[in-house]
Amino acid sequence: MNNHTVSVAGAMTWRRLVLALTARSLLSPSLGVALVRVAWRFRKRGWYATPPFLPLPPRDYVRWRMYTAYGDYDAVAPAEDVERYARWAVRSQ
Numbered sequence: 001m002n003n004h005t006v007s008v009a010g011a012m013t014w015r016r017l018v019l020a021l022t023a024r025s026l027l028s029p030s031l032g033v034a035l036v037r038v039a040w041r042f043r044k045r046g047w048y049a050t051p052p053f054l055p056l057p058p059r060d061y062v063r064w065r066m067y068t069a070y071g072d073y074d075a076v077a078p079a080e081d082v083e084r085y086a087r088w089a090v091r092s093q
Helices: 016-026 029-041 059-070 079-091
Strands: none
Touching: 016 029, 016 079, 029 079
């Protein structure tokens, strides 16, 4: 078990990740700005032309990123990793 694996009882879901990042963003508005900027970079091209009309990244891309980072296509990144990446990405522009 690596340091990114969570027990099944406390398994992170995409919904829980979004809620955790939202809560962290309310406490740290600069994190919220960083997360929005990073999310905008990963949006699917032509997102406005297909339902659900949200600037979400392509599913295949997210699955590939989870596999390269965590060794599992269905992994969900810990909130700490997403926060660290967002702050790094904004800082290194």
